[in-house]
Structure formats: structure tokens, C-alpha cells
Amino acid sequence: MSIEDDLTRYLLHLGDTALIQGQRLSQWVGHAPALEEELALANVGLDLFGQARNWLDYAAERLDDGRDADALAFLRTERELRNLLLVEQPNGDYAVTMLKQFFYDAWHFQVLQGLSGSRDERIAGIAAKGLKEVTYHLRRSSEWVERLGDGTDESHARMLAALPKVWRFTVELVNADAGEQRLAAAGLIGDPATLAAAWHAKVAEVFTRATLPVPEPASAFYLNGREGLHSEHLGLLLAEMQYLPRAYPDAVW
Amino acid sequence: MYAQLVETGVKRLKTLDEMSDQERAFQEKIDAEIKIEAKNWMPDAYRQTLIRQISQHAHSEIVGMLPEGNWLTRAPTLKRKLQLMAKIQDEAGHGLYLYSAMETLGADRDTEIAKMHAGKAKYSSIFNYPTLSWADMGAVGWLVDGAAIVNQVVLQRTSYGPYARAMVRICKEESFHQRQGYEILLTMMRHGTQAQKDMVQDAINRLWWPSLMMFGPSDEHSPNSAQSMAWKIKRQSNDELRQRFIDQTIPQLELLGCTCPDPDLKWNAETGHYDFGAIQWDEFYEVLKGNGPCNAERVATRKQAIEDGAWVREAAVAHARKQHDKHAA
Numbered sequence: 001m002s003i004e005d006d007l008t009r010y011l012l013h014l015g016d017t018a019l020i021q022g023q024r025l026s027q028w029v030g031h032a033p034a035l036e037e038e039l040a041l042a043n044v045g046l047d048l049f050g051q052a053r054n055w056l057d058y059a060a061e062r063l064d065d066g067r068d069a070d071a072l073a074f075l076r077t078e079r080e081l082r083n084l085l086l087v088e089q090p091n092g093d094y095a096v097t098m099l100k101q102f103f104y105d106a107w108h109f110q111v112l113q114g115l116s117g118s119r120d121e122r123i124a125g126i127a128a129k130g131l132k133e134v135t136y137h138l139r140r141s142s143e144w145v146e147r148l149g150d151g152t153d154e155s156h157a158r159m160l161a162a163l164p165k166v167w168r169f170t171v172e173l174v175n176a177d178a179g180e181q182r183l184a185a186a187g188l189i190g191d192p193a194t195l196a197a198a199w200h201a202k203v204a205e206v207f208t209r210a211t212l213p214v215p216e217p218a219s220a221f222y223l224n225g226r227e228g229l230h231s232e233h234l235g236l237l238l239a240e241m242q243y244l245p246r247a248y249p250d251a252v253w
Numbered sequence: 254m255y256a257q258l259v260e261t262g263v264k265r266l267k268t269l270d271e272m273s274d275q276e277r278a279f280q281e282k283i284d285a286e287i288k289i290e291a292k293n294w295m296p297d298a299y300r301q302t303l304i305r306q307i308s309q310h311a312h313s314e315i316v317g318m319l320p321e322g323n324w325l326t327r328a329p330t331l332k333r334k335l336q337l338m339a340k341i342q343d344e345a346g347h348g349l350y351l352y353s354a355m356e357t358l359g360a361d362r363d364t365e366i367a368k369m370h371a372g373k374a375k376y377s378s379i380f381n382y383p384t385l386s387w388a389d390m391g392a393v394g395w396l397v398d399g400a401a402i403v404n405q406v407v408l409q410r411t412s413y414g415p416y417a418r419a420m421v422r423i424c425k426e427e428s429f430h431q432r433q434g435y436e437i438l439l440t441m442m443r444h445g446t447q448a449q450k451d452m453v454q455d456a457i458n459r460l461w462w463p464s465l466m467m468f469g470p471s472d473e474h475s476p477n478s479a480q481s482m483a484w485k486i487k488r489q490s491n492d493e494l495r496q497r498f499i500d501q502t503i504p505q506l507e508l509l510g511c512t513c514p515d516p517d518l519k520w521n522a523e524t525g526h527y528d529f530g531a532i533q534w535d536e537f538y539e540v541l542k543g544n545g546p547c548n549a550e551r552v553a554t555r556k557q558a559i560e561d562g563a564w565v566r567e568a569a570v571a572h573a574r575k576q577h578d579k580h581a582a
Contacts, residue, residue, distance in 0.1 A: 026334075029322040029341055030554060033562020035315065035349055042342035046335060053331045070330045094565045150575065151568025158564070244329035244387055252444040253329040253387070253437075 003186055006179035007120070008062045009082065010189065012072070013226055014111070015055030016083035019073055020234070021104055022048035023241055024091055033094055040140060044101070047133040054126045074245040078234045085225040086169040088234045095148055095155070095162035102141035103166065106202040107173040107195070109138045114190015123188065142206045149210025159212055171218040174199055177226055255313035255377045255401055257469035257491075258541060259306040262298050263480040283485050288414035291357040299484055302477075303413055304358050305374070306486065308365040311351035312376035314344045316369075316551050320384040321393060329387060336433050337390060343426045350422060354415040370556040372543055379463050381545030388441060388449070388456035394434015396457075396464040396502070402427050403498045404468065412485035435505065442509050457506070458514040465529075466537045468495040474534075499527050 025045035032038040056069035067075070087104055091097045112134055115127035148155040176184070176192030183189045200217070207214045223229045244253070269277055275294055282289065289295055318341050325341065328334040352362045368374040379397050384390070405427065408420040438456075441449040469475060469491040481487040499518075506513055517530030539545065 022334075023326060026322075026325040026338060029325055029338075030319045031558045031561075033558070033565035035345055035352075037562075037565075038318065038345040039342055039349070042338055042345065046338045046342060049331060049335050049338060053335070056331070073331055074329070094562070147572040148565070148568050151572045152564070154564050155568030155571075240326050243327055248329075248446065248448060250446050251329070251449050252440060252446075253333055 003182055003188075004062070006183050007188060008059055009179060009226075010183055011055050011059040011062065011123075013082040013084075015052045015059060015069075015072070016081045017087055017104075017225075018048040018055065019052035020081070020083040020237065021087040021101075022046075022052060023237060024087060024089075024097075024100075027091055028097070044137050044140070047130075047137070051126070051130045051133070054130075058122060058126070070245070074242045078230050078238055079228045081230065081234065081238070082226050082228060083230075083234075084169070084172050085223055085231055086166065086172065088225070088231060088237060089166060089169060090233055092162065092165065093158060094144075095158040096165055098141055098144040098148060099159070099162050099166050101137070102145045102206065103170050103173065103203070105134060105138040105141045106199050106206075108134045109202075110195040110198050111190065114184075114195060118189060119187040142202075145206050145212070146210045149207070149212040156211065159210070163212070163215065167215050168218050168221065171220050172225055174217070175220065255317075255404070255467075256306045256309040256375075257377060257467060258375065259302060259309060259477060259481065261302045261477040261480040263477075266479055266483055280483075283412050283483075286485075288417065289412055290414045298480075299486075300358050302481065302484070303416065303486060304355055304360045304365070306481075307351055307355040307358070307416055308360065308369075309375050309377075311348050311355060312366070312369045312374060313380065314348035314351060316376045316380045316555060317397075318344050319551055319554055320380055320382070320547075321390060323384050324387060324390050327387070328390070333390075333437070340394070340430050340433070343430065347423050347426070350419045354413075354419045357415045366559070370552060370559070372552065375541060377467060378537060378540040378545065379460075379467050380551060381540050381548045382460065382463050383547050385459070386452045386456060388438065388452040389460065391434045391437030391441065391453070392456035392460045394430050395438060395505070396434075396460050397467070398427050398431040398434060399502060400464050400467040400498050402431060403494050403501075407488045407494065410485075410488055438509055438511075442511070453509070454511050457511050461514050462532065462536075463540075465495055465499070465532055466540075468492075468498065470534070470537070471532075496526055499529055503527055 022045045025041050025048070028041045029038065029045075032041055052073070053069055056072045060068050060072055063072075084104070084107075086100060089096075089100060091100075109131070112127045112131040116124050116131055118124045118127065145159070149159045150156070174196035176195075180189065180192055184191050204214045223231060245251070267276070269280065272280060276296055279289075279293075279295060279299075282293075289299075321337060321341055321344075325334070325337055328337050352365075355365065356362060365374060369376060379400075384393065402424060405420050405424050409417055409424060411417045411420065438453050441453050445453075472478065472490045472492045475491055478487060478490060482490070503513065503518070515530045517528065519528050521528045540548065543549070
């Protein structure tokens, strides 16, 4: 596979991940534990939809096959989407939601930091803008992990119960595939080894403050979001998200 | 209007002669268009009326997130998703401004929210109607936010300073949403398929009358209006505002190329206004009583969110206390 193809696939991976995380956040709207949380969740979701659009726009230009960002978001199947498995997992309670968000944010922050030094100026520009947003996301989700971990007995117990539900999916965050290794070698994305080390360090730091046990690194299993091998949750999520463009293929919205 | 039926508890207006010195000084201040501020003396009935009205307004912003939130996961393009999410985020923000304004009157946010969940405080009747198609996102923006703006523009001059100032901020954002809502409909009507055009007309048919009801009962059945007007909490009557909304909305409806679901609607050259048909007031009062299409779901959803979130809020409080103790030690 050429480096050009690697890059397009990677852009889809970034865009799809932001899109699906945004979709999960939008399911919270109207149901959050406090008004301030309604505002914050919508704010983060909004940032992520904006970033998804930027990455998918660029991916569409590179693909140059007549599809635009909307076609990529709304007309690909679950075998074609390249998002991280972590973000397609159901929201669960606030402990699950916040752990997912924190693991994603800590990864996202490192990814964007690496990308902001990309040789590709367009990528560097999008990443630099996104990094400002994700710095805020990460601060917020770190604080919630700490609050819930080191809050009441109930909130601590809920965090302990949430952890095994999402931890296994973090294996994807720290294991770059061959394509990413090639992109990193070409100076297009950041160094995956640096990312993995920084991600583990961040988790250890926040978990310690949150009085939560730092788990052993998760081990690989037989699904892979980058390859379009998803959990069963994604199909249902897409059925809802894509219903209108699929039901009215000639429509203009 | 987001606060469409507010009790003042006052049966008859007092004349200046009947008022105590304090009451008379207050009324003279109102008459001189001097804003009332939180620390000023005010009649208890003025305070209670404002608490009811502002909390009703705030509850409307919050419950109003639900009919739109219903389509957030199904918005058909990335641009529409971004717009809708931004709009709902603004509504949560409007709720926060309004609860803050209400708290300057000595009321407590959680207490007032609990009253709404118990069915003892109202929110706008419009949010008890279901959103059944994507076109409803356009129609809600255009008609519902449009009606709210007609009301809120006037409330920028309401006599209570914190409420008036909240309205100034809110109006700017609402106008933006209204234009976006209209643009959703215009896009579907000008560039869409026949199925989409039908969707738009159907949304208008369902939401037209409920939007007119947002202005509250007609003036002759609005016993609380006289006192609210004397206190300058209200600045114009329900019927005046409703008429203004219709007059400005019908040309927009025509530009869309849609029709109004009111066979009696007709331009009246003599009055310079549109005449319109009779509003189904039975329906309005039933919806306010809790018997509208979505009342039960809306309240249950909000109540559930607050109940399910209790452990999260408790954790935040416990953690803040621990941090405080740590720093104090």
C-alpha cells in the first residue's frame, strides 16, 4: 500500500473516530446529570463533529471519487468505518461515559500534538486548531475521572465497575499498525511509541489522583476498528445516524 | 412565548391612593421606567410573579432541548448536526442565565425544578408536541423560536433588571437560530425532492397552531395580564404579540411557497393586519394541564435525568469537600 493510501486511511480513522464519539455524546443531550453537564457534553460533541468534518473533507479530496465528507459519514457501512472500537461502545452510566471520554481524550491529545508537527501543512493546521479544543476536553474528563474515582463510595464503586467494560478497547490506542508506522517514518504523523508512553503515563497520573488501580496494559484481541472489524454496537449506531440520507438518496438538506 | 400563563395572585389593581408608601414609591419607579434591581424593595406578589415567570421561561429552555435532541443523532448532514448541536447547547445556556436571574429574587433553582417535575410549575406548551420529521427542526427554529423572539424582544424592556438583561443576551442567539431554522426549510423547498417539500408542509401544518398558542390565552381570558402590565413585567398583550407574529410570519411562509393551515387567514387592508381563524383553546388548556401529546414523556425524561445523575452530583460535592479539607489542612 502506498504512503498516499496510508494517509487517506489515517484521515478516515481520525474523522470516523471523532464522528462516532460525537454521536455518542449527542445521545446524552437532555439526559445529563446537571445543566452544566448538558452544556459541556454538547460543547465537546460540537468540537468533535467539527473536527470530523475537517478530516473527512480532506479525506474526500484525496479520494477524489465524487464523494464528499457527508457521503463518507452517511453512506459507508460498518465494514468501511475506521473508528476506534472504544468510541462506539455504549454510553452506559456516567462512569463509563467519562472513562471512555478520558481514554479517548488522552489519546487524541497526543495524536493531535504529533500531527501539529506534520510535514503536511493542511494536517498540521487542522491538528493545531483541534489541539486547543482537545486540551480542554482532556482537562475536563481528567477532572471527572478524579471526581468520580475520589468522590463517594458509590462513585468509586461505579468507576471500578466501568473499568473492565472499556479497558480492553484501549489496546487500539497504543498499538499503531504498519501504515501508521510508515506515516510516522515519513514525518506525516507523530511517533507512535512516544504516544503510547505518554498515554500510559497520563492514565497512571490521573488514576492515581482518582484513587483507582492502574490496570496492566490491555492485551490484543480479534477485532480492529482501523480495519473495519467492529463490535456489534456500530451497526445500530449507523442505522440511526444514516437513516435520512439513505431513505432519501436524492434529497438536499 | 416561553411563559404563557403566569399567575399574579392579584384579582384587582390597586389605585395609587390604596397603596402603602412603599408600594407607591415602587409603582412610581416602575412608571418612570427605572429598572428594579435585586436589592430593591418590591411587593411580594411582584417577586412571586417574576419567580413563576422566569422559572417557567427557564424550564421551557430545558424541556425544549428534548424535541430537538430527538433528531440530533439523525441530523442528515455534518453541517446540520453541527448547527443543531450548537443550538441545543445555547438553549442549555439560556436555561442557566434564566435560573441565575430567577435566583436573584431569592428562589432556589433545584426547588423550582422539582416543582416542574412534580407538575406544579409549567413550561411552554409547545414542547409537548412531538418532532416527527427532520422538517420539524426547521419549523421549530422558524416558528417556535420566531414566536419566542417576538415575545422576548419586548421583554428586553421588562421592569426587572436581571430578567431584561438576560433577554438581551438570549435574543441575539435566538435570532440566529431562527434564521438557521428558516434556512433548513428554504433549502428543502427550493432544492429538495417532492417528498421533502411534503415534509415541510406537514411540519408547518402540525406546528402552526401550537406556535400561535405560545402567546398565551386571548386578552379577554387573561386575568393576570392587567397586573403584569401595570408592573411592566409584560409590556404588550398576548393578542398584540400574536398578531405581530402572524403579520411578520405570513410573508415568510409565502416565500417558502407553503400554505397556512388556516382557511380563515386573510389580509385585511383596512386594519393593515392579517385576520385569522379561531384558536382551539380547549386543546391549549388540555396541554397546559398535562394532557398534551408528550407531556408525560417530557417530564419523565427530565426527572429521570436528574434522578439518575444524583450520584454524579454527590460525587462532585464529596470530592470538592475533600479537596477543600486537603488545602485547609
